[in-house]
Each structure stands twice: as structure tokens, then as C-alpha cells.
Amino acid sequence: MTWEMVIGLEVHCELASATKLFCGCRNAFGDEPNTNICPICLGLPGSLPVLNAQAVELAMRIGTALHCEIRPSSFARKNYFYPDQAKDYQISQYDEPLNAGGWLELPDGFRVGVTRAHMEEDTGKLTHVGEGGRINSAHHALVDYNRSGVPLVEIVSEPDMRSSAQARDYAAELRGILMATGASDGRMEEGSMRVDANVSLRPAGTTAFGTRCEIKNLNSLRSLGRAIEYEAARQMALLESGERVDQETRHWDEAAGRTEPMRSKEEANDYRYFPEPDLVPLVPDAAWQERVRAAMGPMPADRRAALSALFGDTALGAQADQIRAVVDLGLDTMVEQAVGAGVPAALALARAANELAAEGDRGRALPIGSFVTLVEMEAKGELSATQAKAVLRAAVADVERDPRQLAREMGFEALGADTLATAVADVIAAHPDEWARYMSGEDKLAGYFINEVMTATANKANGKEVAAELRRLRD
Amino acid sequence: MSDGTMGAVELAAAVRSGARSARAVTEEALAAVAARDDELHCFLRVLGDEALEQADAVDAAVARGQDPGPLAGVPVGLKDNLCTRGIPTTCASRILDGWRPPYDATVVRMLRQAGAIAVGKTNMDEFAMGSSTENSAFGPTRNPHGRDRVPGGSSGGSAAAVAAGFTPIGLGSDTGGSIRQPAALCGVVGMKPTYGRVSRYGLVAFASSLDQIGPFATTVEDAALLFDVIAGHDPLDSTSLPYPSPPTFESTGAGSEGVRVGVCTDLIDGCAPDVVARVREAADALSAAGAKVEEIRIPELAYGLSAYYLIAPAEASSNLARYDGVRYGLRVDAEDAAAMNTATRTAGFGAEVKRRIMLGTYALSAGYYDAYYAQAQRVRTLVLEAFARAYASCDVLLGATAPTTAFALGEKVDDPMAMYMNDVCTIPSNLAGHPALSVPFGTGGDGLPIGVQVLAPALAEGLLFQVARVVEAAAPSPAGGAGQ
Numbered sequence: 001m002t003w004e005m006v007i008g009l010e011v012h013c014e015l016a017s018a019t020k021l022f023c024g025c026r027n028a029f030g031d032e033p034n035t036n037i038c039p040i041c042l043g044l045p046g047s048l049p050v051l052n053a054q055a056v057e058l059a060m061r062i063g064t065a066l067h068c069e070i071r072p073s074s075f076a077r078k079n080y081f082y083p084d085q086a087k088d089y090q091i092s093q094y095d096e097p098l099n100a101g102g103w104l105e106l107p108d109g110f111r112v113g114v115t116r117a118h119m120e121e122d123t124g125k126l127t128h129v130g131e132g133g134r135i136n137s138a139h140h141a142l143v144d145y146n147r148s149g150v151p152l153v154e155i156v157s158e159p160d161m162r163s164s165a166q167a168r169d170y171a172a173e174l175r176g177i178l179m180a181t182g183a184s185d186g187r188m189e190e191g192s193m194r195v196d197a198n199v200s201l202r203p204a205g206t207t208a209f210g211t212r213c214e215i216k217n218l219n220s221l222r223s224l225g226r227a228i229e230y231e232a233a234r235q236m237a238l239l240e241s242g243e244r245v246d247q248e249t250r251h252w253d254e255a256a257g258r259t260e261p262m263r264s265k266e267e268a269n270d271y272r273y274f275p276e277p278d279l280v281p282l283v284p285d286a287a288w289q290e291r292v293r294a295a296m297g298p299m300p301a302d303r304r305a306a307l308s309a310l311f312g313d314t315a316l317g318a319q320a321d322q323i324r325a326v327v328d329l330g331l332d333t334m335v336e337q338a339v340g341a342g343v344p345a346a347l348a349l350a351r352a353a354n355e356l357a358a359e360g361d362r363g364r365a366l367p368i369g370s371f372v373t374l375v376e377m378e379a380k381g382e383l384s385a386t387q388a389k390a391v392l393r394a395a396v397a398d399v400e401r402d403p404r405q406l407a408r409e410m411g412f413e414a415l416g417a418d419t420l421a422t423a424v425a426d427v428i429a430a431h432p433d434e435w436a437r438y439m440s441g442e443d444k445l446a447g448y449f450i451n452e453v454m455t456a457t458a459n460k461a462n463g464k465e466v467a468a469e470l471r472r473l474r475d
Numbered sequence: 476m477s478d479g480t481m482g483a484v485e486l487a488a489a490v491r492s493g494a495r496s497a498r499a500v501t502e503e504a505l506a507a508v509a510a511r512d513d514e515l516h517c518f519l520r521v522l523g524d525e526a527l528e529q530a531d532a533v534d535a536a537v538a539r540g541q542d543p544g545p546l547a548g549v550p551v552g553l554k555d556n557l558c559t560r561g562i563p564t565t566c567a568s569r570i571l572d573g574w575r576p577p578y579d580a581t582v583v584r585m586l587r588q589a590g591a592i593a594v595g596k597t598n599m600d601e602f603a604m605g606s607s608t609e610n611s612a613f614g615p616t617r618n619p620h621g622r623d624r625v626p627g628g629s630s631g632g633s634a635a636a637v638a639a640g641f642t643p644i645g646l647g648s649d650t651g652g653s654i655r656q657p658a659a660l661c662g663v664v665g666m667k668p669t670y671g672r673v674s675r676y677g678l679v680a681f682a683s684s685l686d687q688i689g690p691f692a693t694t695v696e697d698a699a700l701l702f703d704v705i706a707g708h709d710p711l712d713s714t715s716l717p718y719p720s721p722p723t724f725e726s727t728g729a730g731s732e733g734v735r736v737g738v739c740t741d742l743i744d745g746c747a748p749d750v751v752a753r754v755r756e757a758a759d760a761l762s763a764a765g766a767k768v769e770e771i772r773i774p775e776l777a778y779g780l781s782a783y784y785l786i787a788p789a790e791a792s793s794n795l796a797r798y799d800g801v802r803y804g805l806r807v808d809a810e811d812a813a814a815m816n817t818a819t820r821t822a823g824f825g826a827e828v829k830r831r832i833m834l835g836t837y838a839l840s841a842g843y844y845d846a847y848y849a850q851a852q853r854v855r856t857l858v859l860e861a862f863a864r865a866y867a868s869c870d871v872l873l874g875a876t877a878p879t880t881a882f883a884l885g886e887k888v889d890d891p892m893a894m895y896m897n898d899v900c901t902i903p904s905n906l907a908g909h910p911a912l913s914v915p916f917g918t919g920g921d922g923l924p925i926g927v928q929v930l931a932p933a934l935a936e937g938l939l940f941q942v943a944r945v946v947e948a949a950a951p952s953p954a955g956g957a958g959q
Contacts, residue, residue: 039578043797045571045679046558046580048712077793079839083812088796141812143801272839274848277684277790279713 008159021151022049033144041149043086055151063099092120113158164228322353490548497530497548504550544590552645558677567611570823580677597632624881627657652901655913659876659926670908674709682787737771742874760949775861785851792835876913880923917951
């Protein structure tokens with residue numbers, strides 16, 4: 001039998017608000033444990049939550065970018081005991097989410113439905129101490145409440161995806177959108193974006209859903225893809241041997257490369273949701289929604305289209321990948337400005353997608369002006385490709401420095417046209433036999449001359465310009 | 476009871492003018508508590524040094540020519556579910572053993588800014604669950620009018636402290652009648668404001684959608700003075716009304732001429748005959764003072780009690796989940812975190828609190844939510860609509876506060892349903908979020924105080940005080956001598 005994968009994703013996104021969802025504590029990752037806490041996010045008796053308007057706006061941006069309807073909404077309490085849960089309930093939107101009924105378009109044009117994108121608070125973080133740090137053998141646990149009350153938006157997709165590649169595309173595109181809206185930094189490794197996957201199988205050509213499993217602990221796009229493939233194979237093996245799939249939550253073990261059932265205790269919860277009496281309904285009016293919409297920049301799909309337009313109809317497959325990478329990393333403005341300054345689009349795109357992208361966060365921090373100057377120098381032949389890449393690395397390492405000055409200090413100052421012509425003439429004069437052969441049609445000797453000129457000028461000459469000079473003298 | 480004859484208005488005036496020092500007033504209050512509270516047990520903790528320090532600050536302000544505020548030098552008792560910075564706040568429960576809040580409740584801060592002197596944290600039913608103060612983990616409070624009688628509850632300590640003359644005013648919290656019922660049983664004025672009028676920030680939650688902090692006093696005027704100090708918007712409480720509370724104090728004497736008073740038979744039927752008689756007499760007094768009095772039926776109010784005993788425990792089961800031994804208060808160690816939670820909560824909570832946590836957990840459970848919690852919310856809407864219809868033809872309503880005078884200690888402690896019935900007349904106002912007040916009006920055949928309840932629509936606290944003051948003026952005779 002042929003089986004079809006059915007995949008839906010639940011993505012938790014930590015909002016990049018300055019403060020927490022219900023109090024004024026700093027919302028920051030990696031600070032000293034229990035330094036960003038107060039009576040409210042510790043859930044001390046008598047404390048009350050007050051909703052953070054900035055977090056609401058970021059959540060509305062996400063909803064707007066995902067084409068959701070922004071609706072009158074409310075908060076509820078999700079009740080369960082756990083030491084990282086300061087109040088032993090989590091304040092979350094339940095039956096009345098802020099954003100509902102949208103969609104996300106993948107780069108290939110496929111639309112994945114978005115059921116809802118609702119707001120909730122994060123929990124604290126437990127660290128098990130002693131006996132190897134495993135939960136079952138730990139001597140005690142430490143709780144860091146810095147994360148308690150950090151605003152989250154949970155984005156729930158429809159079960160519209162049919163392959164692990166599609167799921168990865170969705171997560172990648174969503175990550176790009178979250179970053180483009182300014183709602184999140186999108187760092188999966190720091191838990192800013194956490195993905196759970198619901199996976200089930202059904203006979204190809206049928207419409208009823210099979211029994212699904214929810215997979216947790218997917219910390220990268222790669223884990224997401226691997227876990228889905230593993231889980232689909234596991235379920236297929238069960239189904240083909242006539243067994244049934246149990247609906248359960250499974251944990252992805254990255255090192256072992258497999259999913260494992262989580263403790264059943266975590267399954268048996270009755271969360272006893274009820275309306276949060278300490279908060280009033282959240283009803284963003286049309287004017288507020290419009291202000292939020294107006295403040296948003298273009299989304300990744302629009303930005304990819306804008307970059308593609310720079311190539312007219314000539315964008316190749318490889319360039320499409322480069323365009324996607326550049327937009328994902330937020331480097332598209334650099335490329336656009338360079339092209340605006342007269343740099344060939346392919347050159348600007350290649351430097352951004354390859355060399356700059358390889359620098360990660362540091363690459364993003366390069367001033368746009370420095371990038372434009374650098375690719376301009378390369379386009380004008382003042383720097384060779386090799387030299388341009390070296391200067392780019394240096395400029396990224398020290399964003400304060402001017403690329404022109406860096407190039408000079410690195411000895412890459414291009415030879416003036418006169419100096420170059422003199423250097424070429426000198427080399428020709430020193431090798432009359434070879435020159436005669438070149439003149440009589442042995443084109444491959446151009447390489448010989450270029451090499452000689454480079455040696456004579458300590459690599460300051462531009463190879464292309466030397467070749468042009470040789471052709472000029474020959475013709 | 477040296478200052479028992481002096482109300483908050485007079486005391487504050489004397490302190491502000493320099494005629495009396497706040498220190499002397501405070502010392503007298505502390506001395507009275509020291510002399511007589513062993514017997515009554517109004518206080519769980521007396522704030523001797525803190526109170527005197529605060530009194531000195533008030534006196535220093537007066538000496539500098541500054542206005543120390545409308546409650547300058549007035550001793551006040553704080554129910555022990557109001558957070559006080561650095562001072563244990565127990566909710567009369569063992570589960571909060573050793574916990575000292577790192578912050579003051581908004582009302583505590585406002586009282587201090589108004590010059591009031593907090594002389595102690597008062598006894599209560601554990602987590603405000605009860606109607607007799609017998610559910611305190613630290614022993615009951617006794618009624619100053621009869622030592623074998625309960626003071627009512629849950630704010631029994633604050634009510635008894637005012638009745639005993641320890642403090643002219645006090646703060647309580649009212650979730651289903653916890654200010655008004657003890658006020659009635661102790662013969663003092665007790666008022667529950669409109670939901671959202673007074674900030675709940677720093678009030679340890681019992682049932683968040685019903686809880687309101689309110690004043691106790693010996694007179695309506697003093698209650699209005701205290702109410703004006705604590706009312707108003709607080710950005711720390713999202714359910715706090717987003718506009719200022721208009722002052723009520725100046726107009727409490729405006730009378731009841733032309734006010735339409737509905738004597739609500741549903742808030743009288745079933746009460747003891749002497750209670751019914753006093754309510755009728757109060758209605759006559761209002762009529763004599765120019766009010767238009769007529770009887771009104773609001774049969775929907777009868778469903779209030781049942782709805783309340785689903786909604787309040789449901790919210791409580793969630794609000795009290797945080798007492799898990801992890802972060803503060805009592806911890807009873809055990810094998811793992813879950814066992815530690817269970818051991819801590821088993822040892823830390825009393826029987827009534829456990830009963831309500833179980834009730835509330837059940838009411839919210841999957842499969843039962845619609846039949847219980849959701850249905851109770853529909854009844855709540857029904858009560859609100861019934862009040863709205865009544866207020867189309869009346870300005871205020873009149874009824875009993877409690878069905879009987881103060882009952883004997885131990886009498887109802889083993890019969891939860893009989894205890895719950897004490898709140899039948901007070902609960903509707905909590906469900907509706909409306910203000911209501913109990914004003915003393917004579918005594919029963921047993922010589923114990925009886926309170927008459929005045930109810931008003933949302934935001935009508937001013938009218939409430941106005942009408943209550945007319946009732947107060949017509950009261951047969953003050954239930955005096957309580958402190959002796």
C-alpha cells in the first residue's frame with residue numbers, strides 16, 4: 001500500500017518585546033538566573049497580571065502577516081501543577097484566540113492553512129542537578145523564573161503538509177515571517193522558536209485522518225525533517241504489520257535519531273480551562289489594527305519578488321536559492337542598495353548570499369554603506385574577486401572601518417590605469433618571444449602574461465584589466 | 476475603650492489640628508488590644524513598633540505644617556489577606572507559614588498615604604472561606620457582644636476589632652458577604668464596593684471575579700471616609716475601573732427624600748422573625764424620611780447561593796494551586812516534587828479550604844464544566860439581569876444582611892450547608908458586582924446586633940451611604956457596651 005503523510009505544525013514563538021507579558025520585568029535570554037523576576041511573574045499571593053500592549057501588537061503583526069482575522073479575544077487559565085509554573089496555571093488564550101483563520105504561502109506557491117495564532121505566557125526553566133542531570137536520577141532541581149511570563153505566540157497550522165520537506169519549508173518560511181515582523185529573533189537553538197509536529201499516515205487517495213502522534217523537542221529545521229521521516233517510517237511499519245498507532249506525545253532524541261513516547265503522566269492532564277478573571281477581554285479596534293498593519297515592513301515573499309525583479313526574467317535556479325537565503329537573513333536591503341548604486345545584481349547577490357551569509361549574525365551587522373562600497377570596488381575592477389572577499393571578511397570583523405581603507409592597508413590598492421599599462425609593457429618587453437606567439441594567435445599565452453604581471457605588481461593588478469590591456473595591444 | 480467614643484472623622488480632625496498626637500492615639504489602641512484581645516482574638520499579629528513609627532511620621536508631618544491625610548492617626552485593622560511588606564501575611568492558613576510579602580497591597584499603601592495607622596493583621600476564616608472566623612488555623616475570634624458567639628466571617632477579626640473599640644475602622648474583603656455579614660453580627664457598618672472600585676492588587680485571591688476590599692466602621696460617615704481613601708483606579712489591577720471614584724464623604728448626609736426604596740422580600744423571607752421586624756422598621760424609617768418605599772420581588776436571587784458555590788470554589792481551586800511548597804510558605808518534604816506538593820497541601824490547608832478546592836476542581840473538570848461552571852455563569856447573568864429590572868423601578872434595595880443574629884461558637888462548624896446559608900442574602904451583590912452595605916439597626920430578642928442591608932446598582936456608592944445614614948439615624952438604640 002502507498003501511504004500519505006499528513007503533517008500539521010504547532011510553533012511556539014517567543015515575542016521580542018522589551019518586557020514580559022504581564023509585568024515590567026525584562027524579557028531577555030541568557031541573564032543570570034532569577035534576576036528578571038517580580039511578585040507578578042513569580043505568582044506571589046496577591047499579585048495580578050496586566051497585559052503588555054507591545055506584546056499584543058507583535059502578536060497582531062504575526063496574525064496580519066499570516067492573513068488571519070484579528071478578533072475580539074480573551075484569556076483563560078490552563079491549570080496544571082509543575083514546579084516551573086509559578087502560579088500552577090498558565091495564562092493562555094483558549095476558545096477566543098487573537099488571530100484565527102489565516103494561511104502561509106510557501107516559496108513554491110503552496111498555501112498551508114493557519115488555524116490560529118494565540119497569545120500565552122512561557123513557564124520558568126527547570127535544571128535537574130546531581131546524578132548526571134537526568135530527570136529520574138536527579139537529586140534536586142533548580143528553577144529559573146527569568147523565562148516565567150515571557151510572551152509567546154502559538155501558531156497552529158492546519159494538517160495541510162504532505163512531506164517532511166514541506167514541513168521544513170513551512171517552518172523556514174514562518175521563521176522568516178516572524179523575523180520580518182520584528183515579532184521574534186527566530187532563534188531555534190535558544191528556544192525563541194519551538195516546533196512541535198503532528199504526524200499521521202493514511203492510505204494514499206483517502207481523506208480520513210489516521211491516528212496522529214505529536215513530536216516534541218525539535219530544535220532545528222534539520223531535526224524537524226529527520227523526526228518526521230523517522231516517525232512516518234515507524235508508523236508505516238506498524239500499519240503494514242497490521243498494528244495500530246497509539247495517539248501519544250513523543251520526544252525526539254536527536255542523538256539516537258528516533259522518537260520515544262513521553263511519560264504517560266503528562267498525557268493524563270485535565271487542564272480545567274476557565275476564563276481568566278484577573279484580565280479583561282482583549283478587543284483590538286479597527287484603528288489599532290490599522291496602526292499595526294501600517295507599521296509593518298514587507299514580508300519575505302514580497303522581498304523575494306522585489307529581488308527577483310532586479311534580474312528581469314533572467315534569474316536562474318541557483319539565483320532563486322540565493323535570493324531566498326538573502327531574504328531569510330535579512331540581507332536583501334544591502335543587495336538592493338548596491339544594485340541601485342550601479343553594481344550588477346548577480347555580483348551583489350552572490351557576495352551577500354555566499355560570503356556575507358557565511359558570517360551569520362556578524363554579516364547582518366555590516367553597515368549597508370560598507371557593503372555597497374565593497375561590491376562597487378569589485379564591480380569597477382578596483383578589487384579582484386579574491387581581494388573583495390578578503391576585504392569583506394575584514395570589514396565584517398571590524399564594522400567601524402571603511403572598506404577602502406581596509407583594502408589599502410591590505411595592499412589591495414588597485415593600480416592606476418597608467419601604472420598597469422606600464423607594468424604590462426615592461427613584461428612584454430622582457431618576453432619578446434612569447435609576445436610574438438601571442439600576437440600570432442596563441443591566445444592561451446594571455447594567462448602567462450597575466451601571471452607575470454601579477455608577480456611583477458605583487459598581486460595588485462586586476463587580472464581582468466590585464467587581459468583587457470593585452471587584447472587592446474594585440475588588436 | 477478610651478477612643479471608642481471617637482470616630483475616625485473626629486480622631487483624624489484632632490490629630491490634623493494637633494489637638495491629639497497620633498502616637499498617643501496609637502498607644503491607646505495598642506494598650507486596649509494588649510489588655511483585651513487575648514480573650515477576643517481579633518488580631519493574628521499586632522504591629523506595635525511599625526504602628527508607632529508610622530504614628531511618629533504623622534505627628535512629624537503635623538509639626539512641619541503638612542497635611543498627613545484624611546485618616547491622620549486613625550488606627551486601622553487589616554484583614555490578614557492584605558499583603559504588608561515584610562510583615563507576615565497568613566490568610567489564617569498554615570500553608571503561608573513564614574511568608575513575608577515583598578510588597579504592600581495597593582490599599583495598604585493608600586491607607587498609609589492617608590495617614591492611617593495599621594495596628595495589626597486581623598483574624599479571618601482561612602483564605603476567607605467561611606462565615607464565622609472559626610476556620611482560622613489559629614483559633615476563632617469571639618464576638619465582643621457575646622463571648623460565646625461567633626463574630627461572623629470571613630472578616631471576623633476586623634469587624635470584632637471595630638466592635639470592641641480597638642480600632643475605629645478596619646479593612647475586610649467580601650467575596651460572598653465576608654464584610655457585611657460579620658458587620659451585621661458585630662453591630663458595625665460594613666460595606667462591599669462595586670467590583671473594580673477598589674484595587675485587588677495585594678489582596679490574596681479567593682475568588683477573583685467576586686473579591687472586593689471594603690471598609691468597616693462604627694458609623695456610615697466613617698465608612699464613607701475610608702471608602703474614599705481606598706477607592707479609585709489602580710494600573711496594577713486590570714479589573715480596576717478605569718476612572719476616578721467620585722467622593723462620597725461630603726454627601727452622606729443628603730437624606731433619602733424621594734429615593735425609591737425597594738424592600739426585597741426575597742432578601743427577607745426565611746430570616747429570623749426579629750431580623751424581619753428590624754428590616755421592616757428600617758423601611759418605615761426611610762418612608763418617614765421621605766423615601767418612596769415599596770415591596771419588590773426578585774425571585775432569581777434565590778439561585779445565587781448555588782451559583783456562588785460553584786463559581787467561587789472553581790476560581791479558588793485555581794487561585795490556591797500556587798501553594799505547592801516550591802517557592803514560599805510551608806514545605807513538607809517528600810520523595811519527589813509531586814509527593815512534596817501533596818504532603819504540603821495536606822498539612823497546610825484546613826478542611827473547609829480542601830472541601831472547596833475539591834468542589835471547584837470537580838466543577839471545572841472535563842465533562843462537568845458545562846453542567847456546573849458554565850451553568851453557574853448563566854445563573855450569574857440571570858441574577859444581573861434581574862437586578863437590572865429591579866433597578867428600573869427602584870434606586871436602592873433593602874433586605875436583611877444575615878438570616879439570624881450571631882450564632883454560638885461551634886454551632887454550625889460541622890454543618891457546611893447551614894454555614895453556607897448565612898450568605899444567602901449577601902451573595903447576589905457579589906455575583907452582580909454591585910455595592911451593598913450592612914448598617915446596624917437594633918437587636919434581636921437575644922440582645923445581639925442586627926444589620927440591615929442596603930443594596931445599590933453599580934457605581935452608586937454615594938447613594939448607598941446616603942440611604943444607610945438615614946437608617947443609621949433611625950436605629951432604635953446602638954448596640955453599646957460591646958467593648959466592656
